[in-house]
Amino acid sequence: MAQQLNGAARGKRIYIQEVATRDGFQNESAFIETDDKVALIDHLSDCGFAKIEATSFTSPRAIPALRDAEAVMHRIRRKAGVVYTVLVPNVRGAERALSCNVDEVNLVMSTSESHNRANLRMSREQSFAQLKDVVAAVRGTGVAINVSLSTVFGCPMEGDIDEAEVLCWMARFAEMGVNGFTLCDTTGMAYPSQVEQLCGHARHVFPHTELTLHFHNTRGMALANALAAIAAGIDRFDSSLGGLGGCPYAPGATGNVCTEDLVHMLELMGYDTGIDLPALLQAAGRLPGLVGHDVPSQVLKAGRRLDLHARPAYLDEAERSKELA
Helix, strand or coil: CHHHHHHHCCCCECEEEECHHHHHHHHCCCCCCHHHHHHHHHHHHCCCCCEEEEEECCCCCCCHHHCCHHHHHHHCCCCCCCEEEEECCCHHHHHHHHCCCCCEEEEEEECCHHHHHHHHCCCHHHHHHHHHHHHHHHCCCCCEEEEEEECCCCECCCECCCHHHHHHHHHHHHCCCCCEEEEEECCCCCCHHHHHHHHHHHHHHCCCCEEEEEEECCCCCHHHHHHHHHHCCCCEEEEEHHHCCCCCCCCCCCCECEHHHHHHHHHHCCCECCCCHHHHHHHHHCHHHHHCCCCCCHHHHHCCCCCCCCCCHHHHHHHHHHHHC
């Protein structure tokens, strides 16, 4: 895999899709003010992202942290070339999203029956039927449809998910005309060789779909998994500013793969992410003040690899002493 990456990295475009303002913020206990959400999304719009998942049109009772979805979407400054996507759970959510002129709706269900029942309070077949109605409501409007399949790399209640099961759910949505899929490592159970194999098979079976990978850093393997996905030909990744996010079924876990850590690594390797890393780090620096706690980002803490430091004064003094001796 290393030889593949080294040979292919030079200038290859990797598309980064920011999810902190939805996937990250929905996990925060404190409500982040609408003005702050809008300001952050506007800042992120200037950073070079291919896509920004701005909010969720879920019931405010279910996710009070994102109860201002309409206000956010009406107030953000849209930048040409950036796709503004939103999570939509049902037809009512789709109707709300369409009224805000979103570019894309993101539909979510789990490939694990146990996780789907625990997370969405319905069976997979019930979720599929509900999302089928959403696809019907959105089809023909010009708004793109993406389906995010959760726990494709493992379920904390069921263990490994059969690869054929994942491909089967993709096929069922593809038959309805869906041509964008996100394969989600919801609880951070993925490992590199597994990722490379599933991504390779998914690209082979669905060569004309837009495939995105969504990793969590629960067990510290998110960056390694991203490289494995790239080796299999994947060029789109969800990531979260500061590493915000998480899942209630992965206790004690950190959040999603950190955007600035991912971009920093890819740029060092010669990939073209299109991201303005200094501007991105400025945005990440605002997060602790917004969410009221530290964030997992390593590059935010340590700086970029070549952000050098001044030499200690005693070294200069020691050299002067030698010269005078």
